Amino acid sequence: MVSSDPSIWIMAFFTIAITSLAFRDNPLAKIAEHAFLAAQAGHYVTMAWRNINKIGLEPLSKGSIIMLIPMLFGVALYTRYSKKYIWVSRYPTAMMVGIGTGVTVRGFVEFQFTQQIIDTFKPLNSFNNIFFVFAVVICLLYFVFSLTPQNPSIQKPLSYISTVGRYLMMFALGAAMANTLTQRVGQYAGRIMFLLYDWLGLG
Amino acid sequence: MDEKNTIWHKLQNIPREILYILLIISMIIPLLYPLGLPLPISAQTKSLYDSLNTLKEEDVILQFVDWGAGSISIHQPGCVAVTYQAISYGAKFVYLSTNTEGPLMYERMVTEDLQSIFDKYGYEYGEDYVFLGYVAGAETALAAIASNIRTAYSDDYYGTPIDDIPLMQNVRNYADYDMIVTYTMGSPESFVRQFNTQYGVVTHVHCGEMMTPNLLPFWASGQITGLLNGAFGAAELEVLIKRPGNAVKLTDVYSFSNILVFVFLAMGNIGFILTRKER
């Protein structure tokens, strides 16, 4: 039985309007697209306000003066819109980049280098293990761009190896493409579920 | 030659709109007439299932509700299945989010699926499970949560100060988190870095199928313990806990849609190869 709830109808309208964007650009799709950009920006402001309030303003009002620093730095971000004082916004930006880069890069050596190398120490006693170790080595050779031996006698075999590496990676990219398509089917099927079950009341 | 030529050209030039309608139909059929096909269980899902079976009473699990409206169909069933399995061991849940849409996704999941599970086990809000809401800052916020959760949250999503919440009394930092699970389309690697690599906390990830190739090297090395491969992972877990739900229905959709896109790929390429002689 088709739903009688007006908000379900609004939701169905927006779902169909955005989907129509794939068929042809039309005014409905434009209305939906503009509504999306605006609603998302408004939602960011709402969620940002909660964080600023709870972690910044309240402790500050309760007397922890130290919170004055992040709050002032946060306000300083908005000097980006003044021609004269745009340089002031570099201070909060520099701090954010420092924190972000430091937090991410500090773990990278163990996370994406040593632990990955340790796990590639596979006993060369089975086809899969031998294939695995040499696939990693060959693909890694493909990514060596400057420190390559100069004398031509080595360069020839090296170029064959990096071609094999390219085939191995195109193989993996083919699988990744299929998985990407599958994920998008799974995501969009969620919208079909809404239209069928909540809107049209079928199934 | 001309007659054969037109067929192969036509094969290559089917208008886009027809393909889209076929694709939408291929999603509608299994949703109205579910097939319930047997699902092979992947090693990545099995390692999550086995890890959840080691839970004990009073263990604390951090569940990051990091999906947005775009992947409710993939992530909500996964979170419900993990909660359903973990609750039978008496584990406690701290839900939180680093995605702006997370809080609204949490409330939708509770009203739709989790409330009935919590009532069945007599779980009380504040005592057995809590929702802390959204925190900005992505990986920086994760680093803060790992070292001291109170720097990221001064209260829960509904305004109760964190020290007045019974469950949060003994939840301070990484030493109190028995395992964390993130359901995200963003950067699960940042969770692995800040929780597993730094403090050795058991980390599970429920990602989209597109992200699985990027995460398999970290699952293979044990840095990620359980890895749910999008709707497949959620469906396999639903099968393992004998509670089939929306995720299993989604994998029925996959049977139709993926084969249809395979036909697209084949048509495009067969047409291309046979008309290649002219070029």
Place this chain on the structure above:
Amino acid sequence: MSTQLVRRTIPIIITFLVGMIMIGQWFLQVASISELATSIQQWGIILAAFSMGLGSVNIIIRNVRRIRRREGTDWLYAIWLLFIFFLFSIVGIGFGSTSPQYTYIFNTILQPLSGTMYPASLFFLASAIYRTFRARSSQAIIFVIVGAIMLLANAPMMGAFIPPIIPLKSWIMDVEVTAAYRAILLGIGLGTIVLGFRVLFGLETAHLGREEAQ
């Protein structure tokens, strides 16, 4: 000289010091550094929250300009956009995001839009697969064949018709794809570590803008 110091050198020093404190927390077991790092991370959360507002200021400026220009129907869309933006931010901050009013407008407007916008790119991908993923070269043949196999392997129905596709899928994912992506990730990992070095030591200052580039 002082403007150079104040406008570029001190921000670069801030980035360096803060970055080093974060790295210190990771590697060194020094309680004072670890506490300082955690409190700076709390500042980072506040700064991230403030920077979320920048996008909204951009939207307001751009759309007010569109309204003033009054081109064709373009300015009507701009008015519609600003109406929705102020609806969400005023209800959101006024009533709070847990209020029934805000939950209603989120579930009715933003959820269907955000829930359909990214997934709708399924259609663009499907038509790209049909119309441009061609077996042009021998490498593209490998790409297309493996893509086709995985599309079938991702259809549980095929498991009944062609049983060997299940072990083939797990071999492809657990051996070949893991190995190839591990090599790609090792390369990117080193690239990120070196990029981190250039950012923290001031060799990479894209984020500081370009006016007084030396």
Place this chain on the structure above:
Amino acid sequence: MSLIANGKVIDLAFLIGIWGISAVYILYKERLKFTIRRMVAIDAIEEAVGRAVEMDRPVVMNIGGGGLLRGEYALPTMAGLTVLDYVSRIAVRLGARLIAPMYSEGGVETIPVATEIIRDAFIAEGTIENFQPEEVIQFLPVQASVMALADREKPAANIMIGYYWHESCIWAEAFGRVGAIQVGGTTNLYQIPFFAGACDYVLIGEEIYPVSAYLSKDPRLISTIAGQDTFKWISLVLILLGAILVTSGNEWLTNLLKI
């Protein structure tokens, strides 16, 4: 209670090593004179522009929506700008018509930079008079406007190097559809499969950096790449050594790396 957390000694050593080598290579870049090997990607770009001249159809080049404000997106965008500089010089010298559509939503700060680069190419060839700034066309990455450009101009070549999100398949399909030779590269791992499928030649992940270093001959970028290559060789040797040791049951290297 040692100063360095347990299990992190080797990682700290590697971090200091990677940063140290990068610093040394950058400091002595003139003296060390590293070079980048000739890459197939560069032949592909030259061939694409050459084909455009033969068929008297335009060349399209786009550098994605990453912009210059965040390091993670700024580097691929700068690599794209370097290749844009190279492509525009060849196109102007060979007399091919260049079109460089830019995003008007993401990374608008790149538009003046790109315009300057294309103007310099015209100045270098002394034909500044036929440089029309509207060649640098602003586009929302909406399928309609990209499709419209592709169908109207029917370019012979399309080059996409920079940071892309899920709109990459819109670009790739729009220009692949009209039969353009395509060369695509991005560091966003999730978008590489689309370029691999739709392009005649795809630059995989960080491969766009050596291409831009080769073209720009920027010694600092070349020495940074050399620094990374040094540690790729080190990890290659470690992997082979470790695998052989583990095969014979010796866990020595595994335990060493875990200190």
